[in-house]
Amino acid sequence: MTLFEVVIILILGSAAGDVALNEDAAFLPVVITFIVIIGLHRLFTLLINKSSRLQRHLEGKPIVLIEDGQLHWENAMKQSFAFEEFTMELRQKAVTHIGQVKLAFVEIDGNLSVYYYKNEDVKPGLSTLPLSMIDATTEIKKPGIYACVKCSHVYKLKKCADFICPTCGGSTWSKASIDTRVL
Ligand SMILES: [Zn+2]
Numbered sequence: 001m002t003l004f005e006v007v008i009i010l011i012l013g014s015a016a017g018d019v020a021l022n023e024d025a026a027f028l029p030v031v032i033t034f035i036v037i038i039g040l041h042r043l044f045t046l047l048i049n050k051s052s053r054l055q056r057h058l059e060g061k062p063i064v065l066i067e068d069g070q071l072h073w074e075n076a077m078k079q080s081f082a083f084e085e086f087t088m089e090l091r092q093k094a095v096t097h098i099g100q101v102k103l104a105f106v107e108i109d110g111n112l113s114v115y116y117y118k119n120e121d122v123k124p125g126l127s128t129l130p131l132s133m134i135d136a137t138t139e140i141k142k143p144g145i146y147a148c149v150k151c152s153h154v155y156k157l158k159k160c161a162d163f164i165c166p167t168c169g170g171s172t173w174s175k176a177s178i179d180t181r182v183l
Contacts, residue, residue: 002059002108008041059108066104066114069123071152073167079106087128090114097177098152099125116181124176126152136174138162146173 015033018025048055063079064072065086076083089112095101100122103115117123126147127134136149139161147154150170157163162171 004044004058008037011037062105062107062113064103065106065112066098066101069099069101069117069125070154071098071126073151073153076151084130086112087130090128094181094183095128096179096181097125097127098147099123099154099176099178100181101125119180122178122180124154124178126154127174127177134174136172138171138173140173145176147176148172149174 012034015030015037019027019030044058048058063075065075065079065081066072090098090101090104093112093114095114095116100117101114102117102121105113107113124145124147126149131149134149140146140157140159140163143158144156145154146157148165148168148170149172151165151168153165153167154176155163155165157173163173164171
């Protein structure tokens with residue numbers, strides 16, 4: 001459901017609740033409220049279908065959250081974004097690391113849509129395991145490709161300590177995975 005539809009349902013539920021819970025509540029105003037709200041919903045649906053601009057205002061637009069195997073950090077920062085919840089949804093789609101994903105959108109109804117890389121195109125990426133299960137460190141003891149556990153961006157790092165992520169300013173790293181998706 002879009003935000004607009006949720007608002008409509010809340011209004012209708014509130015109107016129906018008055019009659020259901022209060023014996024003295026008049027019935028006719030509730031019926032009129034239902035007719036007006038359903039009429040307005042139909043009118044807006046018609047207008048939305050004719051104007052993509054109005055649709056964006058009323059229902060929002062899909063937001064890119066992963067692009068080219070990495071979190072779209074700018075968009076993630078604009079959202080009230082829960083990384084743990086996001087990785088949980090990826091795990092449910094059999095994504096073991098973010099490098100397996102070419103594009104991921106949060107749709108206007110709140111669902112996550114994922115476009116996967118073919119196995120031969122998978123990039124090194126941050127594991128989608130819960131943070132408590134990721135082998136994360138601030139000290140790079142072996143040179144290699146590492147992913148920032150805060151923003152998922154991937155860098156080739158030499159032996160060092162407290163390397164600051166150029167994307168998000170984080171300093172905790174995890175060895176990037178190159179596993180392909182197993183279905
Ligand atoms: Zn980072």
